[in-house]
Amino acid sequence: MTIQNIKGTKTAVLLPAVSTPTTFFGGPYGWLTPYIAGIAAHNEAFAARVLLLRRDELHFIGLCLSLMGDARNDADHLGAFARGFGVVTRKTLLMNSGDLGGRKVCAGLAKIPAKLAGAPWRPASYARLADLMNETSARKTLGHLGRIKRRDVLTLGRLPYAYRTSGVLKLIKKPKELSEVLFAIEVVRRVRADLDDRQILASLEKVETSYLREWITGHYEHAPFPEAPVQTAYGGALVIGGVEALRPLWCYEDLARGAREFDNCIRTYLLAVLKGDTYFYRYAPDPGGKGIAIVELKRLPAVGWIVHEALGPKNKNISGVHRAAILAAFREIGIGAAPQASNPNAWLGLD
Numbered sequence: 557m558t559i560q561n562i563k564g565t566k567t568a569v570l571l572p573a574v575s576t577p578t579t580f581f582g583g584p585y586g587w588l589t590p591y592i593a594g595i596a597a598h599n600e601a602f603a604a605r606v607l608l609l610r611r612d613e614l615h616f617i618g619l620c621l622s623l624m625g626d627a628r629n630d631a632d633h634l635g636a637f638a639r640g641f642g643v644v645t646r647k648t649l650l651m652n653s654g655d656l657g658g659r660k661v662c663a664g665l666a667k668i669p670a671k672l673a674g675a676p677w678r679p680a681s682y683a684r685l686a687d688l689m690n691e692t693s694a695r696k697t698l699g700h701l702g703r704i705k706r707r708d709v710l711t712l713g714r715l716p717y718a719y720r721t722s723g724v725l726k727l728i729k730k731p732k733e734l735s736e737v738l739f740a741i742e743v744v745r746r747v748r749a750d751l752d753d754r755q756i757l758a759s760l761e762k763v764e765t766s767y768l769r770e771w772i773t774g775h776y777e778h779a780p781f782p783e784a785p786v787q788t789a790y791g792g793a794l795v796i797g798g799v800e801a802l803r804p805l806w807c808y809e810d811l812a813r814g815a816r817e818f819d820n821c822i823r824t825y826l827l828a829v830l831k832g833d834t835y836f837y838r839y840a841p842d843p844g845g846k847g848i849a850i851v852e853l854k855r856l857p858a859v860g861w862i863v864h865e866a867l868g869p870k871n872k873n874i875s876g877v878h879r880a881a882i883l884a885a886f887r888e889i890g891i892g893a894a895p896q897a898s899n900p901n902a903w904l905g906l907d
Contacts, residue, residue: 599642623686624637637649647663736768814836
C-alpha cells in the first residue's frame, strides 16, 4: 500500500523513509496519511477498507501515534502496531503506545476516540488529551461531554487544575472568554486569601460569563481586611473614658453601614483599605449611642499611619471637644495627626 494508492491516483509512490513521514502533510488524512499507508502495508484487513475508515478509528490511530512520540517513525514499531490493529484491544494498543513514548496512559482513554469531533487533531492535542485523562477532575469533565472538540481539550489544559470542571467549561463559549475567566480566577484567588480553590470554584460555577466583573466585585466586597493599624487589648478598638469609643471598621459591610449612617462615600475606599493605604474607625463616645464621626487613618510613605480625617454626618466638621478626644486617643498609641485633622483635605492631599 502506498500514499498514492490512498489518494486514489494511478501513480504508485512508495511510502517515504521512516525518517520523513512527519514532514508529509498531504493526502486525505492529513498528517496521518503516510502512517495509514504504512499500517495498510502490514495489515491486509485494514488495507481493504483504508478509504472507509470511521472518524473514531482515525482519532484512535492519531492518538496512538501521538503517544508513541518519535517511536512512530520507527518501521518496526509502526509494523507491530499495524499487525495488532483490529486484533488486540484498543486498550492494549494504547497502553503499548504510551510505553513507547514514555507517557502514562489512563485505561479509560480507549473509549474517548468515539467522542472526538472533527478531522484528525495535531499530535500535541492528542498528547494533551491523554494528560488530562490522568487527572480526576478533567477526566470527569471529559466523560460528561457528548462530543469532545479540540478546543475543549485546549481550554481545559489552560485552566488551573482545580477549575477543569464542566461548570467552568460552560462559561467559555468563545475563545476570548477563556482569558476573561482565567483573569477572574487569578484576581479572586489573590483577593480571597480566606477561601480555597474548592470554595472559589463553587461560586464561579454559579455565574455567567457576562457577569464575571460583578463576580470579582462581589469577592472584593467579601475580602478580609488587613488588621487594624494598632492592635489593642480590645482587638483594635480604642478606649476613651472607659468606653470603646473608637472601633475599627473590619469589613466591607462595616464600610457600607458607616456610609449609610453618616451619608458619606467611605464604601468607595474599599480598594484603598485592602491595599493597606487607608483604615476607618467609627467614633461613638457614649455606650450604645449614635456615631459622632468617621475617622480615616492614612499611611504616609516613610512615615506611617496618621489621622487624616475625622468628620461627622455628611462630612461636616465635629466639635473641638470630640476632635481633641479622638486625636488624644490615637496619639496615646503613637499615631499622630495631620494639621486640621478634622478636615485636612484643604491642607494635604494624598490622592
